[in-house]
Structure formats: C-alpha cells, structure tokens
Amino acid sequence: MQIATSTTPICDDQKSLHREPDLAHTEHEAALSLTALNSLNRAVAVIGPENGILYKNRAFDELFGGGELSPHLRECLNSLARGTENLESCETAFDDGRTLRIETMNLPDGLLVSAEDISKRVAELAQSAEQARTDPLTLLGNRRMFRERLRDLMANLDPAQDTAAVLSIDLDRFKAINDTLGHSVGDALLRSVASRLKSVVRREDVVARLGGDEFAVIQSGGPQPNSAAALAKRLVDLLGRSYIIDGNLLNIGASVGVALIPTDGVDDDEILKNADLALYRSKQDGRRTFRFFENSMDEQMQARRCLEIDLRRALAMRELKLVYQPQITLSTKQVTGFEALLRWQCPKRGLVAPAEFMPLAEEIGVIVQIGEWMIRTACREAVGWQQPLSVSVNVSAVQIASLTLLPVIRAVLAETGLDPGRLELEITESVLMKDHAVTLDMLQEIRSLGVRVSMDDFGTGYSSLASLRSFPFHKIRIDQSFVRGDPDDPGNIAIVRAIAALGRALGMTTTAEGVDTEGQLARVIADGCTDVQGYLISGPLNPELIEDFLHLRDGRADAAAA
C-alpha cells in the first residue's frame, strides 16, 4: 500500500518535497482515471442537467457518434433517471438495428452513463431460440414451436367469431421404408413430405413435424369446418401420391385427424389430444383418409383404455382361466381330447367373452403373453389328467409372427413333462397367408417336436386347397357355422362333405365343431366327419370337472355295453 502511506515522503526527491503531497496525489489520480476511462472499450459519459454532456470517452463517441445526444438516447436516459434505484439499466433497440444495453448511476450532480452494444448476443439468442423451435431435418417448426403457436392462437382468439383447426397427420408405412431402404432414403422422404405439406398450406398456417413421421398443421382463417375438410382431403391425396427418391419408387399413405378450434377443446392440450383421437379413428377406418373429432371418440378411447388397464391387470392377477370342451371320435365314441378355451373372469366386468378383448389384446400385443400363458396352463393341467388325452390350444397370427412360439413350446414341454404328442395347436388359415415361408418353417419345427397342428375354422376363410397342401396338418376343424347352419341348405351340406372327403384323401382327421343336437350329429356322421365337438357331448368344463365327466361317460359306455 505504497500510495496510501505516501503522505509521509519517503523519497528524497527535492521537488516532491516542496509540493503539497495530497494535492499532487489527487491530480495524479485524476489524470490516471481519465486516461483509463478514455482508453476503456466500454462507452462511458457523465451527463449533467439538461442533458449536457460533462464528460464522454472515446468509446462513447464511437457508439453514439459524436455531437449531442440523440433523441432516442435522451429519452432512454430520462426514463432511467426517473428510476428509483441508484443503479438502473435497460436494453433498447436503435433505429439502425443495433441493440444496446445502457446503465446509469446517479452522481451528486449528474448521471454516470455506460453502454455497450449487445446486438451480437441478442442475435445469437434469437438464432438459438429459432433453432430450438426448428426441426433440423425438414426445417419445419418442431413440437415446441407448434405448441407455442397453438397456445398463442388460442389465447388471442375471439371465440365468438374466430375459428381455426388443427390437423394431425401420420404417415402409414413410413417405418417399413426406413427399415428396408435406410435412414438416408427415409430422411429424404420426410423432407419431400414436408415440402408437399408446405406447398398446400396458406402462408398464415403453421406446419410442424412433431416427431418421427408425425406432422401437424394449424389452419387459421377460412370458414370451418369446410376449410379443414378441404385441406385434409388434399393432404390425404397429395401425401399419398407416390414419391421417387434416389431412384426408389416409394408409396406411403397419410391419415389425418382434425380438431376444430374453439369447439373441440379449451386449450392446446385438449385440441391436440382430440386431433390425435380423430387421427387414430381414421387409421382404424382403414387409413388413407381423414376424420373430424367427435365426442364419442373420447368415450370410446376411454373405454378402450379402461379395458386395456383391466386386461393387463388380468394377466398379473390371474383372472384368466381355461375351460375345456371335449372332443370325441365317432368310430369308438371315445373322448380323444379337449379344446382349451379362454375365459376372463373380471371382478369388475364379470365374465368377459374372448371376442370382446382379443382384438384389443392383439392390438396392444399382450396376446403374445396370453398365448404363452394358455399353452403353459393347458399343458400343466393336462399333465394332471388320469388319461393321456390330447389338449388343443388356439394360436394367433400375432403369436406366430412374434417368433417366440417355438421356444415357448419347447420350454413348456420341458417344464411340464407333457408328452408332445398330446399337445395340439390350432391355427387359422389366415396365419398361413402372412409371411408364408417363415410360418411354414416354424410349423415344421413345431411338428418335428412331436406336437400336432390342426387347421382351425376351415371353410370360413379362403378355404384354399393350397393351404391344406402346404403343410401336413393332423386335423381339419370344420367351422361350426356349417354344422349349426340351415340343415336344408345344400351349400352347407356340400361344404361339410367336401371337407370331410378332402380330409380322408389327405389322411387328416376332420372334426365338426358346434354339434349341439342329435340331428346335427346324424348329419355330420352321414357327411363323413371323423370327430365331433359340441354341446351335445358337453359344453366347456371347468378343469376340476374333467375327471368326473370322463368317469361318468365311461360308466355310461359300460352300461350301454352291458
């Protein structure tokens, strides 16, 4: 602290000894401050009353040009001077495009002003804000931008007279293209989609890519719902027209859901949700189409969601069970086995029919778990039966496509020790339609384990000879509609006869399903079926009743023989 203590002269310089030491120091300090201020890069000035400039540095002149204060700056300073804090600051844009940050501090008789040019920083912020709202791939707005614009629109809407619409758009089959042709083709396709989208909306409309292959448009202005309907129709047509990209011919479809503002929602969340519900409906209705939101969609979706929650819980809580319907072979009248049928005893809903929940189970994929559970349960229960009868289980197309079927069967057979020859899988013809070669390979492997495979519901689908020939089925199950149908319908009789003859020729058992009366039994016997299943024999039985049932039948057979 040399300077602070220098009131006591410590140097022997004669001149300095003659001078008043305090004054010399103050002058020196002032000169130093002035040099420092002048060489500072930050603009600094002291403004006296009436906006007179008492002092300004070089940087100040550079920033504001020499001469008097500009009217805009004067206005700024006056409003800062009116502030209550000793230190005030503001950011202000000048006519020349620059943005400056100005700070003031009250001095006893003036205002200390300092200022800097923050244009660059402001521009960078704006750019990063823009970036944060842009989808880098398509250069459309992103979800954040879309949300903000939708929120703005809804906040400033006069519900009495303004209307608008949100169109939610989803591409069908995009994923397949991305997977088979690669991301670069997929990306180029998304850019083309974006460009087609932009080519049909109006300037004031907002287009965004919300993610993946999801796009959305806010359509403002124009009479609704007609404008939205016209745009949706055009989008379905235009986006669904084929694309040629990098030499590839690409075909995708577009589905569109529309929610109207203000009728279909009070805020952006609700509008978007409802546009998505409408989109979901248009996909359910076969895709390549558009749907307007309706209140019933919400209810149906909620009902579906409830069912989904209940169904997932059913799996965990063991609310599913199997019942078993016996099958007999006509030549000996002996029970040969049972078909395992799924039941869901829901504590809330009561007994739910498979037709009510299987479509949903398929859609959300839990059908694979349900199928696995069915195979495991059926095998486990069948092992406990006193007689080595067969047990058959339905297998869905989704289960086959999931490719877990074979390992599951292997594991369950190993676990339960069930003789593989007692397990029978029932598949429908439609299973063979998809991915033919892969499916056949898998069925062959299953067969080579010793497991039997039967063709279920034959007669209802394509009923093609090709599918019977493509795989050596053990059994053809003739759909109950032919057995229960009008006994005088020559068509029904002919079909059952033809299938029975086919089975005989191919060495397959033919089981008539749905035999409920003696009349029907006589008929299917006459038609040449080998096996039957139906209420005439017995309805589906709870597992604990199986032994009693068999016992009773044996007793009756003995009595009849005696």
Added chain:
Amino acid sequence: MTSQLYRLVYHSRNFISGTPEQVSVEVNKILESSQRNNLLIDVTGALIFNAGMFAQVLEGARNDLEATFERIQRDERHGEVEILAFDEASSRGFPSWSMGFVGHSCGDKELFTHIGEGSGFEAKRLEGEHVFRVMRDLAIAEETRAA
C-alpha cells in the same frame, strides 16, 4: 460429364373438368410450362391425352426427372398417377421434343384401354414398354406429317 440417361413412364387420370374446349386449353397450358421447364434442364419426352387418361414419357438425368416428377405429382389437374417404368435408358426416344403432344395423331381411338387392369410388377413393366412404343410411333408419324 454427362450423367446417365433415365426414362420415366407413367399414366394418370385426368381431373380437369369442363367442356372439351376448356380441357384442351388446360392441356395446352400444361404443354407450355412443360416445354419451357424441360428445355432448361434437357428433359425430353411426350405426353398423350386419351380417353380421360394422361400418359407421359420423360427422359433425362435422374435428378432432373425426380424433381420434375415431384412437381407433376403435386398437380391437381390429374391424379391416381401410376408409374410404369423408371429405368436407365441407352438413348432418347424423343430427342427433339422437350415435351411433344401426340394427342392429335390418334383421333378418338382408345389406345390404352387395358390400363389399370394388371397390377403386378411384370404387367406394369410390359405396359410401360407398350406405352413408350405407342407414343414413339405416334411421335414419328407426327414428325413425318410435319415434314
């Protein structure tokens, strides 16, 4: 460097409505902008309008064909565009036509009655070949008539 020549053949359904005169005015507009645009990027080809269908052959560099086709796809004056062929070609079938119109040499004959019948890959390829041949023959007839 010359880039590989490609040929694109497609047909589509006419969506222009109105009297035959109005349709013809619109088709002329299509031809005008086609000729103007195609000339700039060295795309050649021919267009036919017959029995409510358009059929068009376009030849040029792949990128140029893709860009031109993308514009054509967005045109509301037609729809149900079906691409029959998009392949490399060894030479141009319509070297002197930026976009020729062969509509008037065929009168009212329905040239592509079987269009849209077969939808298999092979059927399309044959159809593409067929459309190209018919149009080239008509183009040659047109040029001889003009000469």
